[in-house]
Amino acid sequence: MADTHREQSRVPRSRNVGRPRQSEQALLDAAAAVFVTSGVDAPVREIAAKAGVGVGTIYRHFPTRPELVVAVYRHQVEACAEAGPRLLAESASPEAALRAWVALFVDFLVTKHGLAGALQGDNAGSDALHTYFVGRLVPVCGSLLEAAREPGAAATEIDAYNVLKGIGNLCISASSDAQYDAAALVQLLISGVLARGDR
Template structure:
């Protein structure tokens, strides 16, 4: 679960140890130069896509062989592209962060109203966060790498949420005073409970939260004074 750190400057490359669940015994031969030829890039995309599916289904500690099998590549190919689990996770989460960020403008252009676009994007954000349980465990001993990934998360997603909120306010569908960071974190905190309770419908709770933004909020200081 992201902890919404506001620090920046650390490298996204992790210094963690190599994969420890499946040692390479028969590595795939190195591809001919140039290294970044089409088949190499295709393999990398296949590994990232497969890892995204496997991590979503089995968690970030899933055996590396599951990822290689899902990608249709050999173990040597996977290790050559991603020497450590953290290296692969950086690639997966950067890809997912980019997809989530790019979905905002697309939803705003296609949804029947800005609020519908906002709700659809936040639901997508909920799904994105659902794959992040256990992320911190993989980065044990590499706090700078985890902090850098958090910062990338904020840098890419906060502007998207801000534009969606602005559009919903301009249309009159959102009237509550809430900052994008507050909403991003509130939804993240709600998602955190999902891993502990399978009967907890986080999408339903998040929908209730966003629906509340369509109403003026009470002045709690004035209410307390009364």
């Protein structure tokens, strides 16, 4: 292996000289663009190439892959979270609000290839993506759920975390399978969640 290891400046190659790369925004834009074309699972190297930086730079700003994903989608998740209370105020009924919000969420997940799949934190609480989604959206989903349920709903009812995660799971592989209709299944799940115990 008598090779050339550690030699990246054989030629003083200009690099992106001078420009201090004002922070992460350029990175986020590049990542967002790559996610659109290649899905959320796109290799980090591809994002780095698109942004014209090395992978090291990406990992300096976003220590793990999920954190980059969170950063890219933070605005949209935030918008989705904020839509919850608004829908509750504007809709004809709490159930309509819940269904509209859920449709919003599903549409968000389905249009971002691979996002739903990346959502389940594989182990422990160490997955920033899962943690962020759950932390931000469970409370929203919870209030909508509470409002839409019968007043004296039993304590045995399934909780918002389960509903949210169930929705997320149902959205997996929604893109890439034309005959799979995640939105319809999710609405059916909501029907089940809202149904009284008599069914």
